[in-house]
Amino acid sequence: xxxxxxxxxxxxxxxxxxxxxxxxxxxxxxxxxxxxxxxxxxxxxxxxxxxxxxxxxxxxxxxxxxxxxxxxxxxxxxxxxxxxxxxxxxxxxxxxxxxxxxxxxxxxxxxxxxxxxxxxxxxxxxxxxxxxxxxxxxxxxxxxxxxxxxxxxxxxxxxxxxxxxxxxxxxxxxxxxxxxxxxxxxxxxxxxxxxxxxxxxxxxxxxxxxxxxxxxxxxxxxxxxxxxxxxxxxxxxxxxxxxxxxxxxxxxxxxxxxxxxxxxxxxxxxxxxxxxxxxxxxxxxxxxxxxxxxxxxxxxxxxxxxxxxxxxxxxxxxxxxxxxxxxxxxxxxxxxxxxxxxxxxxxxxx
Amino acid sequence: xxxxxxxxxxxxxxxxxxxxxxxxxxxxxxxxxxxxxxxxxxxxxxxxxxxxxxxxxxxxxxxxxxxxxxxxxxxxxxxxxxxxxxxxxxxxxxxxxxxxxxxxxxxxxxxxxxxxxxxxxxxxxxxxxxxxxxxxxxxxxxxxxxxxxxxxxxxxxxxxxxxxxxxxxxxxxxxxxxxxxxxxxxxxxxxxxxxxxxxxxxxxxxxxxxxxxxxxxxxxxxxxxxxxxxxxxxxxxxxxxxxxxxxxxxxxxxxxxxxxxxxxxxxxxxxxxxxxxxxxxxxxxxxxx
Amino acid sequence: xxxxxxxxxxxxxxxxxxxxxxxxxxxxxxxxxxxxxxxxxxxxxxxxxxxxxxxxxxxxxxxxxxxxxxxxxxxxxxxxxxxxxxxxxxxxxxxxxxxxxxxxxxxxxxxxxxxxxxxxxxxxxxxxxxxxxxxxxxxxxxxxxxxxxxxxxxxxxxxxxxxxxxxxxxxxxxxxxxxxxxxxxxxxxxxxxxxxxxxxxxxxxxxxxxxxxxxxxxxxxxxxxxxxxxxxxxxxxxxxxxxxxxxxxxxxxxxxxxxxxxxxxx
Numbered sequence: 001x002x003x004x005x006x007x008x009x010x011x012x013x014x015x016x017x018x019x020x021x022x023x024x025x026x027x028x029x030x031x032x033x034x035x036x037x038x039x040x041x042x043x044x045x046x047x048x049x050x051x052x053x054x055x056x057x058x059x060x061x062x063x064x065x066x067x068x069x070x071x072x073x074x075x076x077x078x079x080x081x082x083x084x085x086x087x088x089x090x091x092x093x094x095x096x097x098x099x100x101x102x103x104x105x106x107x108x109x110x111x112x113x114x115x116x117x118x119x120x121x122x123x124x125x126x127x128x129x130x131x132x133x134x135x136x137x138x139x140x141x142x143x144x145x146x147x148x149x150x151x152x153x154x155x156x157x158x159x160x161x162x163x164x165x166x167x168x169x170x171x172x173x174x175x176x177x178x179x180x181x182x183x184x185x186x187x188x189x190x191x192x193x194x195x196x197x198x199x200x201x202x203x204x205x206x207x208x209x210x211x212x213x214x215x216x217x218x219x220x221x222x223x224x225x226x227x228x229x230x231x232x233x234x235x236x237x238x239x240x241x242x243x244x245x246x247x248x249x250x251x252x253x254x255x256x257x258x259x260x261x262x263x264x265x266x267x268x269x270x271x272x273x274x275x276x277x278x279x280x281x282x283x284x285x286x287x288x289x290x291x292x293x294x295x296x297x298x299x300x301x302x303x304x305x306x307x308x309x310x311x312x313x314x315x316x317x318x319x320x321x322x323x324x325x326x327x328x329x330x331x332x333x334x335x336x337x338x339x340x341x342x343x344x345x346x347x348x349x350x
Numbered sequence: 351x352x353x354x355x356x357x358x359x360x361x362x363x364x365x366x367x368x369x370x371x372x373x374x375x376x377x378x379x380x381x382x383x384x385x386x387x388x389x390x391x392x393x394x395x396x397x398x399x400x401x402x403x404x405x406x407x408x409x410x411x412x413x414x415x416x417x418x419x420x421x422x423x424x425x426x427x428x429x430x431x432x433x434x435x436x437x438x439x440x441x442x443x444x445x446x447x448x449x450x451x452x453x454x455x456x457x458x459x460x461x462x463x464x465x466x467x468x469x470x471x472x473x474x475x476x477x478x479x480x481x482x483x484x485x486x487x488x489x490x491x492x493x494x495x496x497x498x499x500x501x502x503x504x505x506x507x508x509x510x511x512x513x514x515x516x517x518x519x520x521x522x523x524x525x526x527x528x529x530x531x532x533x534x535x536x537x538x539x540x541x542x543x544x545x546x547x548x549x550x551x552x553x554x555x556x557x558x559x560x561x562x563x564x565x566x567x568x569x570x571x572x573x574x575x576x577x578x579x580x581x582x583x584x585x586x587x588x589x590x591x592x593x594x595x596x597x598x599x600x601x602x603x604x605x606x607x608x609x610x611x612x613x614x615x616x617x618x619x620x621x622x623x624x625x626x627x628x629x630x631x632x633x634x635x636x637x638x639x
Numbered sequence: 640x641x642x643x644x645x646x647x648x649x650x651x652x653x654x655x656x657x658x659x660x661x662x663x664x665x666x667x668x669x670x671x672x673x674x675x676x677x678x679x680x681x682x683x684x685x686x687x688x689x690x691x692x693x694x695x696x697x698x699x700x701x702x703x704x705x706x707x708x709x710x711x712x713x714x715x716x717x718x719x720x721x722x723x724x725x726x727x728x729x730x731x732x733x734x735x736x737x738x739x740x741x742x743x744x745x746x747x748x749x750x751x752x753x754x755x756x757x758x759x760x761x762x763x764x765x766x767x768x769x770x771x772x773x774x775x776x777x778x779x780x781x782x783x784x785x786x787x788x789x790x791x792x793x794x795x796x797x798x799x800x801x802x803x804x805x806x807x808x809x810x811x812x813x814x815x816x817x818x819x820x821x822x823x824x825x826x827x828x829x830x831x832x833x834x835x836x837x838x839x840x841x842x843x844x845x846x847x848x849x850x851x852x853x854x855x856x857x858x859x860x861x862x863x864x865x866x867x868x869x870x871x872x873x874x875x876x877x878x879x880x881x882x883x884x885x886x887x888x889x890x891x892x893x894x895x896x897x898x899x900x901x902x903x904x905x
Contacts (some may be wrong), residue, residue: 051542052541075542078543081538083533085535085538085539086539087536087540088558089558098545099544102543102544102549103544146539146543147542351728351795352795354727354728354729355727359723360727360729363719363722363723364720366715366720367717367720367779370716370779374754374773374775375742377753377757378756380753381757382750390756440648443648447641447645449645455649455653456890458652458653458656458657459656460889460890461660461883463833464833464886465660466853466882467837468858468861469663469857470659472868472871472872473662474659475866476659476662477659482662483658483677486677515655569743572743572744575746576744576748576749577746578840579839579840583866592746593747596752597748601844610752613748613753616746616748617745617746620744620746621744624744
């Protein structure tokens with residue numbers, strides 16, 4: 001396991017800035033995820049870490065050593081690929097052994113280590129099989145075993161679960177996390193799937209248009225996103241326009257909505273001069289049948305989703321809130337009145 | 351999905367080609383076959399009579415014919431091996447490296463493809479015969495003995511050089527074609543696992559491109575095996591390519607019987623070699639599965 | 640290190656390719672060149688005049704009229720075959736494709752002496768159209784493979800669409816397919832044209848004394864016991880220049896990688 005330090009790393013494609021990271025430190029043994037939509041530069045950054053593309057500016061240091069100009073094979077980091085990239089002309093054993101053979105490990109030790117890896121990934125019985133004979137999920141495990149076998153200091157993951165079907169993705173997600181902790185390697189993970197990022201990561205960096213917008217642990221990023229983009233990317237959103245009326249305490253404020261509603265909220269990461277908006281997550285909106293204290297609202301629409309209901313509640317001329325309730329807790333029909341309780345809100349940049 | 355069509359229907363569309371080749375190709379081959387057994391003869395005054403004398407004469411171990419066949423084979427095979435090695439490295443070079451002037455070089459190396467064989471052979475005769483530029487260069491650099499013949503020589507050196515020059519562009523194109531079918535992330539994976547670029551080329555690219563490349567190289571080899579012009583200009587009076595031997599038997603010695611036998615064996619050799627080659631390739635691919 | 644090896648390879652490549660061509664041009668334009676000297680002592684057009692007087696014009700015309708005919712006829716017989724094999728699923732498809740390779744595998748001299756017998760009997764030695772037919776033997780497989788590859792790549796539902804809109808099979812081929820297989824036709828034509836221009840042995844055996852194409856004309860100066868480099872080079876220039884022109888066209892308009900690829904089946 002190793003620490004990674006990225007300084008001023010930049011990559012241009014023509015005139016377009018594909019990736020620009022001023023300063024980023026990834027800690028020893030950390031599971032660090034780069035999250036963002038396609039084209040945000042996360043894969044470019046990962047590939048620069050791998051040495052597969054050269055940066056235009058900047059440095060990469062691993063454990064204090066500047067490896068910016070090292071070719072991939074000298075960096076002692078390995079990569080797990082989206083399309084698995086298993087060698088079709090070798091069987092599973094030889095695929096996993098490849099990195100070890102490149103390091104000239106004695107054959108006897110290779111046997112032991114490969115068996116250990118196959119056991120850890122629960123694919124021992126596949127050792128002799130050819131790649132085209134095994135399923136996608138199994139191929140993915142081989143790819144991971146192959147990457148971990150050579151004791152790399154860092155393992156890079158390039159959207160490794162994207163080519164698996166949804167159900168498999170969920171299963172493997174959990175195992176990957178367990179594995180990482182057990183083997184204690186530093187992992188840099190790239191994905192566009194927020195659920196993956198949330199469940200796997202120690203810290204997440206959200207990227208957009210080549211730069212990191214926010215870094216934090218999943219809870220921080222979810223509950224205190226810095227702006228609307230981050231907020232929408234990691235979860236459902238309701239945005240209420242307005243301004244901060246006054247500060248209540250060091251981290252709580254009173255927010256006046258554009259319709260004049262006063263809502264108590266966390267301050268979040270905004271500054272005085274930022275244009276602001278209030279974020280209320282759908283799950284933070286509680287509905288009760290009318291005639292209780294709270295914000296008065298009218299059900300504008302109601303969607304039946306099977307197990308749950310999606311409500312859109314109008315609480316002001318310019319404000320609506322989206323929320324969900326389980327089907328058995330229906331609070332009313334369209335156009336009926338409800339009382340809305342906002343359980344949590346945070347001020348974010350718009 | 352392409353619609354299924356019965357063979358009998360396809361026959362209609364294939365008929366022009368079939369008729370053409372039946373008369374211009376199959377019929378002549380049949381005649382040659384018959385002639386080899388003495389059952390037909392172009393210029394002979396003897397009445398046709400079945401005989402094996404020509405075949406016996408061909409397979410005489412002390413005779414020149416088997417040696418001629420062998421020479422045609424090993425000389426072309428050696429050229430093919432040389433071409434393969436050069437072309438592989440060139441193909442890797444063109445596929446993976448980007449440099450200024452690449453499009454010019456890309457156009458340049460294809461030129462031999464469009465220069466008629468006879469002329470290429472003649473050009474290399476110019477360069478390699480005593481006093482030619484390349485011969486002088488090699489002699490001055492002491493790579494070859496100044497007295498050594500590079501053309502019309504018993505080793506077919508000139509033939510090999512000309513063949514390599516004429517055929518390597520085709521092989522380079524062929525190999526680049528197979529390289530394009532290899533998933534580039536395989537090489538990336540290999541490098542992140544500690545293998546240098548060249549190690550990746552030999553351990554990953556080469557094994558994966560081999561089948562496609564072998565399959566295409568057979569045509570190149572057979573082309574050289576059965577060729578006439580190059581051997582004609584650059585070959586010695588002995589040993590001869592079988593094509594030359596047959597030609598002489600027809601035009602100079604009027605030995606139609608021997609010419610026919612040589613032709614039959616020549617043709618069967620070419621077909622047999624092709625067949626065995628493809629079977630071996632299929633076996634290698636089968637073993638992989 | 641990388642830069643140096645790139646330069647070395649590039650320079651070596653250019654030298655190796657152009658050197659033989661250069662020497663031919665040297666000989667073509669030399670009038671006096673002693674065997675011992677490195678360069679010609681005198682330059683001039685003597686060799687060109689010599690070969691023009693010996694009948695170069697006639698050979699040029701023959702070569703460059705036979706080649707287009709070869710292209711045309713091999714296209715005519717190849718297109719129906721390429722259509723049916725390329726667009727339909729036929730059981731013996733692989734077999735048929737391989738059969739087309741046989742004319743390229745059998746050494747030309749073999750079929751040559753067989754055809755010699757037939758043509759002699761039929762009195763076709765030295766016959767113009769007879770030579771065109773002979774050139775087609777080697778040209779057709781290339782034309783076929785190229786055009787077939789083009790047909791293969793066309794979505795089969797296009798024909799279905801045309802048929803349900805009322806087009807007969809013939810009309811479909813002419814109006815829908817032919818435009819779509821133009822790339823294959825073009826590259827096949829280049830190969831066929833090249834093959835015909837190049838063809839030497841069979842024309843030598845079967846064309847004399849009337850049909851003296853450029854390669855046969857060249858043979859006069861390089862065959863036999865004595866090679867005359869001057870006139871031979873002059874003739875070569877007439878074959879090299881169009882070839883270089885074709886290379887230039889190909890690189891500009893048709894990707895040669897496609898051309899070579901079209902000739903190779905996976």
